[in-house]
Amino acid sequence: MSDQQDVSQQIANRFRSLLIGLDTAKQDLPEDKDVELPDFLDQDRDGRQLLRVEKQAQRDKKLNERYYQNFLDKLQGQLNDEVRHRLAEQLQDTEFLYSKLIGVPPHLAEVLDLMSVKAASIGRIEPLVATIPWLVQDLIKMVNMPKYRRTDKQGKVIPVESLRMALSFLGLENLKLVIPSLVFRRWLPQITDPYPNIKLRLWEHAMGSAQSCKKVAELSGVDVQAAFTLGMFHEVGKIAVTRLYFRLFEEVRRDALREAHEAKMKEEHAALSDVVPSGVALQDLMAKSALNISYLLLDKMAFQRLSMASAMQEVAQDKPLKEMSALAQVLVQGRSYNQYRMLKSARLINIEEAKAFLRGLMMPPGALSALKLADLRHLNLTFDEN
Structure with a gap:
């Protein structure tokens, strides 16, 4: 593995840890080892030297803990083995994932395709959007927010009460950003x-990736x-x-609790509630798999x-960046840059790592300068002043 691939893999792993939690990501960073104090300095919070019996009680408590x-940890490992097995089976059913799990x-x-053509109009997309009730509600709610x-x-405030009014207010160019964003947020x-x-x-x-x-x-x-849509x-x-x-x-875990109860395994049954x-x-x-x-x-x-x-497939297959299609390259560059920004914000990437990581993205001229100034957290919609 080249140095560039090594840095990219480290950053990818660290970013997945950040998705779980900041504390989890920090655990992947080098840290100082704990220093163990000698017994003669073993004292309590009041500065009183601990008696031998107290120290033994503390040691016993730590051993029990x-x-x-x-x-x-053993129970968690057993549960996760079964979870992996069941999850692998369900991931094979794309129809279930598409219709039931994600919805x-x-x-x-059809809506997003139609907005991409020159002949697109609010009148043409309205009946299609109307088939998605929650999206209708979200669009109307959005345009009635104080900022819009x-x-x-x-x-006097002009309330927006119909889908047609909401779509017209936003306009096609904004809808190209708004609809994918509302859909993705619904899936979370x-x-x-x-x-x-x-x-x-x-x-x-x-x-951030979409932006x-x-x-x-x-x-x-x-x-x-x-x-933008692929980034989202x-x-x-x-x-x-x-x-x-x-x-x-x-x-x-429910299955394991039932089995432990039926087998009268009291210790396991009690511990499963803490896993x-x-x-x-x-x-x-x-x-x-993702x-x-x-x-x-x-x-x-x-x-x-x-x-x-097809661009998503190229990224999933981890093709070399130079061999990817233009859209696949943009996805890698956009998502990777946003990962860098999020890691930087969390102080989880140093200057040397950042330089090596960004250099490997082969950004088009001017991209890093433009992205450095960009607001990646908001849609930044534009409206005709008239």
């Missing part, structure tokens, strides 16, 4: 305890709408894996004009 933690709207691809709402000459997993930040980081990464891809596409002469949707595989993992973990999902196991599943699942789901969406599936 260590034994119990090892027991929990891709039937006319989503309009007022008349007297300063809701229950990820004890890692509550997973959905927030997935959202930040999808938005970065859009900017790079503008400088590369690549279809901007396709680049490329993490749908991680969503599928994450949803399945937490769902199956609870299912497997939590494994961030390490989830990272491993993401690394092995990109390919994203390709399969995008392929099933069957876009006619925004041909994104």
Whole structure:
């Protein structure tokens, strides 16, 4: 493996850890070893030298805690083995992932395809959007938010109450950004305890990747709408894996609790309530399956004009950047740049790593300068002042 590949792999692994949680990512960084104090300095919080019997009690407590933690780790490992088995089976069923687990709207691809043609109009996309009730509600809710709402000459708020008004207010160019964003946010997993930040980081990464891809596409002469949409949707595989993992973990734990109760295994039954999902196991599943699942789901969406599936497949296959199609290159460059930004914000990447990582992206001229100044967290919609 070349030095460039090694740096890229380290950054990819660290970023997956960051998706789980900042503390998890920090564990992957070098850290100072704990220094053990000699016995004659063993004191309590009041500075009182501990009696031998007290020290023995503390040691016994630590040994018991260590034994119990090892027991929990063993149970967690057994549960995760079964979760991996069941998850691998369910990942084979693309129709289940598409229709049930993620719930891709039937006319989503048709809406996004239609907006990409020159003859697109609000009147043509309205009946298709109307078939997705939650999207209608989200669009109307969005345009009535304080930051977007309009007022008349007297300063009175003009409420938007219909889909046609919402679509017209936003306009086609903004809708090319808004609809993929609302759809992806709808897909995000809701229950990820004890890692509550997973959905927030997935959202930040999808938005940042989409914005970065859009900017790079503008400088590369690549279809901007396709680049933005692919940047937003490329993490749908991680969503599928994450949803399945937490769902199956609870299912497997319930089965284990029932079996322990029936077998009168009191210690195991009590301990199973303390076993939590494994961030390490989830990272491993993401690394092995997420990109390919994203390709399969995008392929099933069957876009006619925004041909994104083939580019997603190239990324999933980890083709060399130089051998990729233009859209696939934009995805790698955009998502990787956003990973760098998120790691930098969390202080999880040093200057030498950043230089080597960004150098390997072969960005088009001017891209890094433009991205450095870009707001990657918000849609930054534009409206006609009239």
